[in-house]
Amino acid sequence: MRRLLRRAHHARALLHAARTVVVAAAMTCSMITSLGAQAAPVTVIRADRAIIGDGTQIASPLVFVQGERITAVGTAAQLRIPAGAKVIDLSGYTLMPGFMDAHTHLASIDNDGGDLAVLKETPAHGAIYATINAKKTLDAGFTTVREAGTTDYVDVVVRDAINRGLIPGPRIHASGPALGSTGGHADVNGWSPFLDIPGTGAIVDGVDAIRKQVRLNAKYGADQIKIVATGGILSVGDAVGAAQFDADELKAAVSEATRLGRKVMAHAHAGDGLKMAVLAGVASIEHGSLVDDEAIALMKAHGTYLVPTLIILEEIVTDGARKGVPPNSVAKATAIAAERRIRLRTAYQRGVKFALGTDATSDIHGRNGEEFKYMVDILGATPMESITIGTMNAATLLGVDKELGSVTTGKLADLVAVKGNPLTDIALLAHVQFVMKGGAVVKAP
Ligand SMILES: [Zn+2]
Known part of the structure; x- marks a missing residue:
């Protein structure tokens, strides 16, 4: 007993020592930052136009970057380029x-495992795929992503590796495993009951299990909580509109997440499950394929975002068979395709708030920018609105609008550029040639 106590005391002393080191390191960092603020060299970016992210634009802008932040935004008439500044000339961009x-x-990622991937692969596979895809995503101009459910906390680990500078990638808002019900969209169905096959999310039933899983996800580093409120397309044995949790379960998820300072994103295609999720107070509905008039009114009243994931659902219909998507999923996507376009357009035109989301899986990583054109074609958004949906709107949904989402003095210098004018050709956004993240150039023409 005494030895145990001594060990506990020793552990506490170590912990205290570690905390002291952390505090000392933090002080050093802040001192360096304050000293460096004056000394940091200025980089000036020149371009044909700047689309700010809030629906406005500036012709012939100069954007000053110092350290990791934007320090001035204006025109050549308003700003003088300081002597010795490094100029990045993006004329024509x-x-x-x-x-x-x-x-x-x-x-x-695409794999040859198909349905059997769950039996063949390990968390290490996921970590390697995520490392590859994080770089593709950043190179495509996506400097921030919100992960929508990842097994084994791979998104948390990759986020931390990126933040430590070990690998390149976007700023990641991690979910950890999505919460799903037994037999639902996050479960793996159609197998013998005598096999113990894990779900693609955390399978939790009932209010207590849900509260516990939200706490676990928060404990292990999730930035938000993903919950599966209705059936899905890429799953067997669940209709897209079928509710998969009851109202109490959804409310438990939101109240627990809120208490822990986290928002909830809900996978929901249609029906009562979608409405119950909105009423429970989720921040966003993911997919929303068959959002009906009542749900649209509820979402407007609650300020709920819709993340429409157009590219994946369109490509399952047009290209799913070739890409090896199971026939059951292609049939599900095809059956609702025409109606889905009408319902999402209606939701947008009636004023539901939208944020860009692709549901990037398999070969969509790195092609995220194609979503902008789908939003113009299907939602009827203008090119300028489409860009706002993929910048400032998304930043607001993620709760980072004070730091990111627009070309604004004081914000973090996450900037991208394309050759030409995306306001006249939105498809250009699928071909980003310049990427800066936190003031560091990631990709240049
Ligand atoms: Zn998804």
Whole structure:
């Protein structure tokens, strides 16, 4: 007993020592920052136009960057380039805030495992795929992503590795495993009951299990909570509109997450499950394929975002068979395709708030920018609105609008550029040639 106590005391002493080191390191860092503020060299970016992210634009802008932040935004008439400044000349280009994808699955990749991948692969596979996809995503101009459910906390680990500078990638808002019900969209169905196959999310039933899983996800580093409120397309044995949790379960998820300072994103295609999620207070509905008039009114009243994931659902219909998507999923996506376009357009035109999300899996990583054109074509958004949906709107949904989402003095210098004018050709946003993250150039023409 005494030895145990001594060990506990020793552990406490170590912990105290570690905390002291952390405090000392923090002090050193802040001192360096304050000393460096004057000394940091100025980089000036020149372009044909800057689309700010809030629906406005500036012709022939100069954007000053010092350290990791934007320190001035204006025109040549308003700003004088300081002597010795490094100039990045993007004449002919349009400068924009770093793009944001509010729905990614970085650990997902094309594989030959198909249905059997769950039996063949390990968390290490997911970590390697996510590392590869994080770089593709950043190179495509997406400097921030929100992960929408990842097994084994791979998104947390990859986020931390990126933040430590070990690997390149976007700023990641991690979810950890999505919460799903037994037999639902996050479960793996159609197998023998005598096999113990783990779900693609955390399978939790009932209010207590849900509260516990929200706490676990927060404990292990999730930035938000993902919950699966209705059936899905890429799953067997669940209709897209079928509710998969009851109202109490959804409320428990939101109240627990809120208490822990986290927002909830809910996978929901249609029906009562979607409405119950909105009423429970989730921050966003993911997919929203068959959002009906009542749900649209509820979402407007509650300020709920819709993340429409257009590219994945369109490509399952047009290209799913070739890409090896199971026939059951292609049939599900095809059956609702025409109606889905009408319902999402209606939601947008009636004023539901939208944020860009692709549901990037398999070969969509790195093609996230194609979503902008789908939003113009399907939602009827103008090119300028489409860009706002993929920058400032997404930043607001993610709760980072004070730091990111627009080309604004004082914000973090996450900037991208494309050659030409995306306001006249939105498809250009699929071809980003310049990427800066936190003041560091990641990609240049
Ligand atoms: Zn998803």
